Amino acid sequence: MNLRSMKPYLAILMVTVGLALGGSQSLQSPPDNSLYLQLGEREGIANVVEDMLYLIVEDERINHQFKGINVAQFHGNLTDQLCELSGGPCQYSGRDMRELHAAMNITNTQFNALAENLILAMEENQVPTGAQNRLIKHLLPLYPDIRHF
Structure with a gap:
């Protein structure tokens, strides 16, 4: 040729x-914002976080880890973080996960309890199972920064 x-x-x-x-x-x-939309956008995410906070208060496995926190600040930061992770327009401006959890000595049981409460809160808010799984998949990379060995 x-x-x-x-x-x-x-x-x-x-x-x-x-x-x-x-x-x-x-x-x-x-950008893919389908998960953000399935979660109900920022308002839906905020509702999930609020319901999760009520579950945490009742959960003796982890409620002691949250004593003394600024609930409004925690709610806002977690809502923003989940919104951003799900492809929404929010921007998480809270502390670094490793720094934030460094002195908490979170056990696998406590980590799993929080994940369980998040799933229960999503179920209470009729978040489709596929969207729940996608959100958990986005959260998994944070595990090493939250659960120190």
Whole structure:
């Protein structure tokens, strides 16, 4: 194949590379906010967090870890964090997870209890099971920063 016969292929290759490098914004997919929408947007997330807080107060496995916290601040920060993690427009501005949990000595049982309360709160708010699983999947990378060994 000579250079002349390769020109159409080179043109296609250049257009493809240009698109891959961001040459056309119209072909890029928008950010995925489907989980955010399934959670009921910020209001739905705030309701889940509120119900989770009520469950925590009643849960003897973990309620002592939350004594003395600023409930309004905790509610706002966790709502923002879940909103951001789910693809929503919120921005978490709270403390770093590792720094925040460093002195808490959270056990696996306590970590699992909190996750259980989150799931129960999502169920109370009719969050679809698939959305629950997707949110948990987004939270799993935080585990090493929360549960120190």
